[in-house]
Each structure stands twice: as structure tokens, then as C-alpha cells.
Amino acid sequence: MQSPANSFILAGGSNVVVGDGGYPGTVVLVRNRGVKVREAEAETVTVTVEAGESWDGVVAQAVESGWSGIECLSGIPGSAGATPIQNVGAYGQEVAETITAVRVLDRTTGERLVMGPEECGFAYRASVFKHNDRWLVLSVDFRLARSPESAPVRYGELARALGVEIGDRVPLADARAAVLALRAGKGMVLDPADPDTRSVGSFFTNPVLEAAAYSAFRERAAELGEPPSWPGSGGVVKVSAAWLIDRAGFTKGYGSGTVGISTKHTLALTHRGGGSTAELLDLAREIRDGVKDRFGVTLHPEPVLVNCEL
Incomplete structure (x- = not known):
């Protein structure tokens, strides 16, 4: 067995984003x-x-x-x-x-x-x-x-x-x-006839906020109504990433190139043909930064990023 430094374990690959240069090992x-x-x-x-x-x-x-x-x-x-x-x-x-x-x-x-x-x-x-x-x-x-x-x-x-x-x-x-x-x-069951299924599923996890951060977020979002949220142990609150993305202006179908947001589900970033990982990550950064600017909340990627970073 090779050391972890020069080998990568891959099973189905459904939750993995690989850089355009492939894996160097x-x-x-x-x-x-x-x-x-x-x-x-x-x-x-x-x-x-x-x-x-x-x-x-x-x-x-x-x-x-x-x-x-x-x-x-x-x-x-x-x-x-x-x-x-x-x-x-x-x-x-x-x-x-x-x-x-x-x-x-x-x-x-x-x-x-x-x-x-x-x-x-x-x-x-x-x-x-x-x-x-x-x-x-x-x-x-x-x-x-x-x-x-x-x-x-x-x-x-x-x-x-x-x-x-x-x-x-x-x-x-x-x-x-x-x-x-x-x-x-939501385009979350693999279907060759549905281009919205060409994704790694939900690209961002739902943010989990401490009480103070959640209070600050609610103030910034007050004009948009009560955001979907779920209380957790220790006073933390989980907030809907899909809601954040949509309310920050990145709606279903957003994108005009080879990658874009699914037409069915705001959390899925889809491949529309001919695109690259670099283009996908550029879109992800645009969404992450837009949500941060609007709500003060940082989104984190859910898939494993291999030989690339957000």
C-alpha cells in the first residue's frame, strides 16, 4: 500500500471534484x-x-x-x-x-x-x-x-x-x-436524460452558526422575512444554504456558460457541457462571496476537492 501522500482512494466519485490537472499520483x-x-x-x-x-x-x-x-x-x-x-x-x-x-x-x-x-x-x-x-x-x-x-x-x-x-x-x-x-x-437522482443531474449534489453545506452570529445574520436578513433554520445542541443554529444563495441573487438556472446552478435546486452546481473544474470553482466562489457580502455568512463546500481548492 502506498503512503497517503501519493495515492488517492476513489469509490463512486459522486461527491468528488477533481482539478483539471487530474491527480498527481x-x-x-x-x-x-x-x-x-x-x-x-x-x-x-x-x-x-x-x-x-x-x-x-x-x-x-x-x-x-x-x-x-x-x-x-x-x-x-x-x-x-x-x-x-x-x-x-x-x-x-x-x-x-x-x-x-x-x-x-x-x-x-x-x-x-x-x-x-x-x-x-x-x-x-x-x-x-x-x-x-x-x-x-x-x-x-x-x-x-x-x-x-x-x-x-x-x-x-x-x-x-x-x-x-x-x-x-x-x-x-x-x-x-x-x-x-x-x-x-430537485435533479438529485441520476438521470441521463436530465442535465440537472450532472452535479455532485449539494455543493455547499448548510451553515451552522453560533448564537451571536445567527443574531447578526437575522438582522441583516430582516427585510426578507424569517429565514429557514433549525436549532442544534449547544445553542447553535443551522441555516438553509439554499435560502442564502437564492436571496443573495443566485437563483435557479443562474449562469450563462458551461456551468451553472441547477434549474431545479439552488444548491446544485451543474455541468452544461464542455466546462472545466476551474469554471465550476469560479462559479462557486462567486456564490460564496456574494452570500458573504450580503449576509455575513460563509458557505463551505460539501464535496471533496482533489488537486483544486475553493
Whole structure:
């Protein structure tokens, strides 16, 4: 195994932006496959998923098997091994809630280790694995409920789509179908016929602001009404990046060249044909700087940037 300094691990590539010069080293593709039940109990099942498995395939299998806890993560492209790195989340669920172990290769020592959730350092769209080349994820254990119904619905948009109240449960297949429909409506389900799906998904994370910063932001945004936000632990508040981008003047479809904002979803920066990474990052900088100037809030990229920077 080469040292982290001259090799790059790549799985599905759905959350990666690579510089126009490519990667100056060896790219190692993750292709190990397999899903197996490690432990079955009366109310739960622990499933070991190899890193190279298609994530949406894993979700589909869980729904078909009556395993509840990741159904709202349907339609997310990429591999299962990437999910703990990003602490993948959507529509009120994130993988940190169900991960019980991550098996990794320590690329500095050559040791294989089993890391528990506390060692993974899960946070909003982050973990100890993100922006850190030391560990190669080999497989992930998920503990799921044995239930034909979803976990309690937490996300307002999903609840409305399902015609239920927050906290209600629905059949697993219904939850998956609703999430897939919502994602497709935003250009967030891969479709060769839809140019809005030529993206890395949401390009920016929702900013998490301390109380003072949130108060200052609300003052600057007062004339625009109450911005969408979600309280977090420790007094922090998560603010909608899509709202910030739109209200700063970067609306759906913005851009006139080979890259632009999706016509369906403000957070997605799309490739319109013939574009370069440099052009994509120029657009991202324009949006980031425009939001900063208007609201005093700094946006941070969600994808991994390889041999390039914002």
C-alpha cells in the first residue's frame, strides 16, 4: 500500500471534484462488494456492508427486507464506504444514527482496525475520515430496526409529501418512493436524460452558526422575512444554504456558460457541457462571496476537492 501522500482512494466519485490537472499520483478504486447479516435479534438486525457496494442498492435491499432506519437516504448516489466519511444525511436521517462500527485500514501503519461511532467523530456532514487520508474504509456495520414501517418522519417536506404529521411512521416502501420523488424533482437522482443531474449534489453545506452570529445574520436578513433554520445542541443554529444563495441573487438556472446552478435546486452546481473544474470553482466562489457580502455568512463546500481548492 502506498503512503497517503501519493495515492488517492476513489469509490463512486459522486461527491468528488477533481482539478483539471487530474491527480498527481495513483488512484485506487474501491470495488469490494457484499452485504451480510452479522447479527439478528428480535427487534434489530446488524448488517455488514462492504465499502464498494452501491449505497442506494443497500437502501433498496433494507426496504425490501423490512429493515428500518435508512429509508430516507434513498436515491443518494455513491458507495456505502463513503457514507461514514461524509456522515451522509437527508430528509431527517443520517448514517451516524445507525452505524455501529467502521472497519478501516490504517494507511500509515498497515493495521486493520474496528472503529466505534465515538471514534468516528461524527458531526454534521463530517467525521474523522473526511479530509484525512489516513484511513481507508473497508466495510460498515449498520444496526437497523426490524420493522415494516419507517422511523418516525422528522422532515417537514417529506411529511407533507406523504400526507402525514411529523413523528408519524409510514410503510418503508412509501417512505422510499416519496424520497425518490422529492429528489428527482430537485435533479438529485441520476438521470441521463436530465442535465440537472450532472452535479455532485449539494455543493455547499448548510451553515451552522453560533448564537451571536445567527443574531447578526437575522438582522441583516430582516427585510426578507424569517429565514429557514433549525436549532442544534449547544445553542447553535443551522441555516438553509439554499435560502442564502437564492436571496443573495443566485437563483435557479443562474449562469450563462458551461456551468451553472441547477434549474431545479439552488444548491446544485451543474455541468452544461464542455466546462472545466476551474469554471465550476469560479462559479462557486462567486456564490460564496456574494452570500458573504450580503449576509455575513460563509458557505463551505460539501464535496471533496482533489488537486483544486475553493
